[in-house]
Amino acid sequence: MYTLADICKEEDIHKGVLETMKKFERIDVAIQNACLCTFDSEEESDLSIYQKVMDINYFGCLRLCKEVLPMMKKQNKGKIIFTSSGVGVTGFGNISPYASSKGAIESLAKCLAIENQDKNISFHLFHPPLTKTNSSNGLKVPKEFMASAEKVGMGLAKNIDSNKFVICHSLSQSIQMKLCYRHPLYMGKMMWNMTNRKKENI
Numbered sequence: 001m002y003t004l005a006d007i008c009k010e011e012d013i014h015k016g017v018l019e020t021m022k023k024f025e026r027i028d029v030a031i032q033n034a035c036l037c038t039f040d041s042e043e044e045s046d047l048s049i050y051q052k053v054m055d056i057n058y059f060g061c062l063r064l065c066k067e068v069l070p071m072m073k074k075q076n077k078g079k080i081i082f083t084s085s086g087v088g089v090t091g092f093g094n095i096s097p098y099a100s101s102k103g104a105i106e107s108l109a110k111c112l113a114i115e116n117q118d119k120n121i122s123f124h125l126f127h128p129p130l131t132k133t134n135s136s137n138g139l140k141v142p143k144e145f146m147a148s149a150e151k152v153g154m155g156l157a158k159n160i161d162s163n164k165f166v167i168c169h170s171l172s173q174s175i176q177m178k179l180c181y182r183h184p185l186y187m188g189k190m191m192w193n194m195t196n197r198k199k200e201n202i
Contacts, residue, residue, distance in 0.1 A: 007034040007060035033083045037098040057101035084125040090188030
């Protein structure tokens, strides 16, 4: 079963949630994975670009929560997962609208986890690595830096029952994210410099 929905339209999300409830009578896990990523510098990105990216990435998460949280509270159980990104922690060049939205998602998940801790509803972040997807095609990063979408997806699905706040598809990605949280700007600059050096040698 699936329902096509525009994450920017509350009525679409409402319809999808109602159809899910009608078929399954409950929602145990909700994942917000829709995103928009642009690949220009701040100087090249109009304010409208930042607003559009935030509308899809950040407010998309909030809209989903507004729909599923009341139902999860009634059933006294639920798990909500937002798909974040390492650049939302570390920063990266020419990607600030996307990275900013992911940073906002990180904070939203923490706040809602605190607010709902006594309701048996948990919040989590998926942290995939840089992955070969349509949304990442415009990123000027060597392809060998990108992971297989199938491998990442299967790994995240396998770990969906994890109680960890940050959920990764593999042990190596989990270790990398721990480094990113511990040394965010250092890791961001290092990855940016590595990418630029690699491009120069191609």
